[in-house]
Amino acid sequence: MSKNKKLCLRLVREGESHVTAEQVWEAARKEVPGIVMATVYNNLNALAAEGLISRIQVANTKDRYDRTLSPHFHLVCDRCGSMRDLMELPVPTEQMDLLLEGDRYSLELIAHHICKSCQEAPL
Amino acid sequence: MSKNKKLCLRLVREGESHVTAEQVWEAARKEVPGIVMATVYNNLNALAAEGLISRIQVANTKDRYDRTLSPHFHLVCDRCGSMRDLMELPVPTEQMDLLLEGDRYSLELIAHHICKSCQEAPL
DNA sequence: TATAGATTTAGAATAATTCTAAATCTATAA
DNA sequence: TTATAGATTTAGAATTATTCTAAATCTATA
Numbered sequence: 001m002s003k004n005k006k007l008c009l010r011l012v013r014e015g016e017s018h019v020t021a022e023q024v025w026e027a028a029r030k031e032v033p034g035i036v037m038a039t040v041y042n043n044l045n046a047l048a049a050e051g052l053i054s055r056i057q058v059a060n061t062k063d064r065y066d067r068t069l070s071p072h073f074h075l076v077c078d079r080c081g082s083m084r085d086l087m088e089l090p091v092p093t094e095q096m097d098l099l100l101e102g103d104r105y106s107l108e109l110i111a112h113h114i115c116k117s118c119q120e121a122p123l
Numbered sequence: 124m125s126k127n128k129k130l131c132l133r134l135v136r137e138g139e140s141h142v143t144a145e146q147v148w149e150a151a152r153k154e155v156p157g158i159v160m161a162t163v164y165n166n167l168n169a170l171a172a173e174g175l176i177s178r179i180q181v182a183n184t185k186d187r188y189d190r191t192l193s194p195h196f197h198l199v200c201d202r203c204g205s206m207r208d209l210m211e212l213p214v215p216t217e218q219m220d221l222l223l224e225g226d227r228y229s230l231e232l233i234a235h236h237i238c239k240s241c242q243e244a245p246l
Numbered sequence: 247t248a249t250a251g252a253t254t255t256a257g258a259a260t261a262a263t264t265c266t267a268a269a270t271c272t273a274t275a276a
Numbered sequence: 277t278t279a280t281a282g283a284t285t286t287a288g289a290a291t292t293a294t295t296c297t298a299a300a301t302c303t304a305t306a
Contacts, residue, residue: 002253002303021294036255041294043253057182062293075228086222091214096234099209105198105236111219113228125272125284144263159286164263166284185262 007031008043012053018064018074018083056083058110073108077115086111130154131166135176141187141197141206179206181233196231200238209234 048055061081171178184204196209
């Protein structure tokens with residue numbers, strides 16, 4: 001594991017949850033001033049592919065990277081894209097299992113809202 | 124309602140469900156040869172804003188437009204982006220309501236899989 | 247020390263969608 | 277009919293997050 005990859009992993013683990021590649025890059029630059037976005041993307045995506053972090057993709061928002069690996073759902077602000085974890089809601093999957101007859105699937109549950117600070121912000 | 128807007132509405136209502144703007148454009152061109160993508164986007168998004176059709180946005184897929192207005196969930200192929208409706212699964216919302224204390228939210232449930240034809244296709 | 251493979255860099259490319267400003271159309275009022 | 281304001285459409289540029297490419301550099305081992 002390269003120095004930069006380790007750094008990316010640490011920053012995702014230590015920073016706030018649901019960081020964007022840009023946020024990781026900003027933090028990484030403090031330790032490796034010349035580091036480039038492509039490197040951060042490379043490493044974050046590699047880490048996600050290896051299952052060391054998770055990558056959360058929601059339409060109209062920047063991809064986010066998360067240290068939490070266990071499946072859970074998200075609350076996303078449609079205005080600023082900020083993301084919070086939801087406790088794992090018990091989504092009943094029996095009907096899905098029946099419908100898909102053994103076909104593998106993964107569930108993504110997103111609750112959309114306008115977060116407090118956006119509600120209070122003008123415009 | 125302009126001629127083109129009516130046309131877009133009809134094409135979403137008559138075509139297959141979950142059409143992309145591009146598919147609507149292809150169909151629209153047969154009736155209005157000079158019509159431009161921006162017009163299709165304009166009209167589809169206006170129709171969605173007015174609640175006459177719905178717009179479904181999933182990360183990494185083209186936006187899709189749907190005649191179905193009642194809330195329901197989607198099964199999306201991660202390879203080709205094709206989309207099917209899911210019967211409305213009973214997602215328990217009491218915990219969400221508690222968590223968000225009166226804050227308005229909308230739920231989006233997406234099941235990701237690889238569709239049959241992609242499973243059978245090479246690569 | 248040589249070398250192959252991995253990593254990083256810089257910058258171009260991608261692609262769906264939106265934006266902009268000008269042109270055109272449409273409906274109503276004079 | 278004509279004038280006019282507003283809506284609609286057009287053409288093409290812009291946006292933007294992310295990916296790609298090819299060259300440069302680094303690293304670990306033989």
